């Protein structure tokens with residue numbers, strides 16, 4: 001086989017291109033019922049009464065009282081599967097009505113009247129006072145750094161919601177096997193075993209009485225990390241009550257209104273500078289909107305705090321984060337998982353300080369870059385090569401950044417003004433902290449059939465990102481058999497061991513490595529024509545400073561992926577609209593396992609990042625998500641960008657398969673600050689908030 | 702039950718319409734009808750009428766048949782450049798392959814992209830109907846009288862719009878024709894606001910000027926009183942009058958804040974675009 005990077009046909013290519021792929025919405029089980037939700041119309045209230053219309057035969061109303069344990073497990077279990085006494089946000093599920101005719105089900109929902117006793121509601125992060133959770137860490141002596149500072153620069157940044165905007169809305173089909181007392185769930189999801197645990201928890205079942213099957217999944221981007229657990233419990237509750245399979249498919253407006261989004265944040269920074277302008281101390285105080293229930297917020301916030309000082313070596317640090325409870329929709333996972341907020345703030349802060357000192361943003365960064373061997377903010381270590389110098393060199397070659405920066409820094413006139421911006425960032429690979437070792441303990445199996453085809457049995461999901469293909473390539477390459485001889489199906493928890501969720505850019509690096517090892521072992525015992533099986537389990541034997549979550553100290557990640565973005569644009573001074581003139585990304589993902597897949601990840605990630613920084617404006621207005629359709633929530637189209645220039649730098653990581661590291665999220669993380677920097681140069685103004693819409697650029701909010 | 706009709710001629714369509722009246726729904730490209738899930742007992746598909754697909758010129762008018770899609774008009778050199786440019790920015794190729802100017806007019810959305818240009822050109826809507834004796838009759842209604850409000854048009858229950866007419870004098874001989882759509886992205890975006898300006902400079906004077914704004918009110922805003930005040934001004938004196946003109950428009954522009962933009966932005970950009978138009982009136 002050729003170099004593993006050489007693209008192959010994706011495992012799901014023909015099935016999807018021919019339209020044969022069957023999604024959850026295509027499932028038709030005998031007797032299956034349709035369903036629709038009755039959802040909260042108010043941000044915070046006691047439910048005094050629910051007046052149901054008379055339900056025709058064969059129609060059921062499902063509520064929290066139909067669930068043995070009406071709590072949905074997702075890190076904690078505060079959130080009820082169905083609100084029973086109190087609603088905490090607009091759109092919270094109260095009832096699910098199901099029955100054989102979809103229109104009737106919708107009509108019955110519309111006719112249901114919920115009597116509320118409204119309570120005071122917190123409908124913005126600014127007014128939130130209740131701390132859901134928080135972390136902090138300190139390093140060195142910040143007080144002295146600030147006392148001795150030549151200059152202190154303080155800035156407060158704000159970031160907004162971001163919606164994952166997967167093409168396939170959330171969907172699930174629940175089945176209750178009455179004879180076995182077993183819950184079965186089919187659906188669109190990233191993490192079958194999360195759904196599995198949630199069903200065990202809510203229905204008080206043991207492992208063997210829950211089965212979860214991932215269907216073809218039309219995009220996730222983090223949005224299908226935790227939410228499918230809730231939907232899964234709702235679907236199974238309905239199936240258990242009605243005795244029929246029950247299908248739930250959210251419509252687009254519903255999906256955009258009630259599912260988790262990227263956490264809006266307010267990030268307050270103070271930087272102490274010495275005479276030469278070096279940052280000698282940094283204070284970051286970060287507030288995030290957790291929404292009504294914390295869900296994944298704790299882990300998201302950990303990543304935000306770990307990214308708070310960017311790619312810079314700063315010896316004195318006070319970093320503090322608090323997630324605030326609001327009466328708004330829950331926030332959760334979205335590609336980048338807390339890091340985009342922090343990188344936006346720190347990268348923009350670096351630009352602003354450079355500007356105030358009258359030096360170029362790049363040369364100012366160069367005074368602070370971390371390098372291999374340096375300590376991390378939390379007392380861990382950058383164990384591996386930090387390829388920032390090569391990345392800058394490559395970016396200069398591709399984009400001509402420094403020359404253009406100098407050119408656009410001269411006074412400009414006329415309707416259109418140009419600017420160019422750069423951002424440099426990392427993404428901590430895999431789960432934050434010690435979760436891989438203490439909590440996930442990933443296991444997977446290679447099963448060789450008598451015909452010598454080999455099946456990968458793992459719980460990782462392909463949601464379009466290409467994991468089936470890259471996993472198969474690794475196995476095929478190590479086994480030295482044709483790629484076509486590898487089988488990989490959508491995971492079914494009755495068949496596959498728990499190799500963890502498909503999140504945190506972990507699957508390829510962590511589980512891909514297990515496949516590599518398993519394949520090496522299988523190869524050693526390979527007997528043609530014989531059925532054979534190898535099980536491999538995660539073990540940690542690398543050198544590290546152990547992570548301590550209580551102290552927020554140690555190595556939070558086994559290694560880092562690195563990225564650099566350059567954005568060049570022109571601003572229309574009459575409208576505040578921008579035209580992208582050039583977009584570049586240089587990435588170190590260890591080693592690229594498939595060039596075409598990685599190119600897709602990079603192209604999509606950058607554009608999502610630019611969307612986050614520019615046009616993806618979403619706000620809660622009186623507790624209600626206002627932009628809840630693709631007409632009003634703007635994600636960039638191909639027309640909005642140019643042919644983005646992408647390059648990868650090899651920096652092999654020994655604990656990843658063929659040297660590969662986490663890659664999926666990295667590509668999104670740095671685009672917003674690069675975009676903002678370019679707008680700032682074009683407009684000659686500093687901005688503190690994203691999305692940087694034309695309304696904000698023209699100061700006409 | 703819904704009955705679908707595929708008339709092959711305008712007369713056939715008018716006969717059905719005269720019979721079914723407000724129990725029927727007219728569909729041209731369907732790109733507006735589709736998204737609002739509108740339906741009726743009788744649905745009349747007009748896009749099967751070949752006779753409505755034409756662009757022709759009379760001495761006075763350019764006449765665009767109701768069946769012409771954006772894609773067809775964009776490629777038609779008889780259609781004024783400013784209108785073709787406007788249509789190029791609508792939606793995406795798929796919608797431009799089915800959507801029509803007449804559909805855009807009859808949909809009467811405040812954000813209809815062709816409307817500011819059509820208002821500036823004094824376009825006339827041709828409504829055809831069948832009287833009780835089976836005789837075809839036509840009403841010709843200026844666009845600003847035809848569109849009455851959001852999704853409200855002056856169309857009778859037996860009528861179908863058969864064409865739109867644009868006075869040739871509204872673009873031929875004009876010295877500057879300018880249109881800007883301001884959307885949140887470059888494709889598939891509903892306008893936050895739009896601007897159309899047309900004028901004729903003759904012998905150093907502004908002989909004719911038309912200014913229209915879209916998405917800033919329930920219908921397109923065109924102030925003939927201010928236009929009349931500007932008309933006749935020597936170009937050399939325009940600079941001196943500019944502040945007054947902008948102030949007058951500032952007084953009548955009352956956009957709203959909604960999920961797509963803000964009042965402040967809409968107003969500011971409208972005035973920016975107007976000022977830019979006035980600054981470059983001789984270009």
Ligand SMILES: Cc1cc2nc3c(=O)[nH]c(=O)nc-3n(C[C@H](O)[C@H](O)[C@H](O)COP(=O)(O)OP(=O)(O)OC[C@H]3O[C@@H](n4cnc5c(N)ncnc54)[C@H](O)[C@@H]3O)c2cc1C
Nearest residue numbers: 729730731732733734791792800801804805807813814862
């Ligand atoms: C994805 C998408 C993007 C869009 N983007 C834009 C955009 O950028 N800019 C924009 O302006 N619009 C946009 N639209 C709206 C729509 O495409 C346009 O308004 C288009 O011009 C409608 O034309 P149509 O022929 O499809 O109208 P239809 O949907 O067929 O009809 C529209 C209305 O007019 C009535 N009607 C149609 N023909 C006649 C007739 N001959 N006589 C009387 N009444 C009639 C119908 O009953 C209906 O009420 C978009 C729509 C979609 C779905």
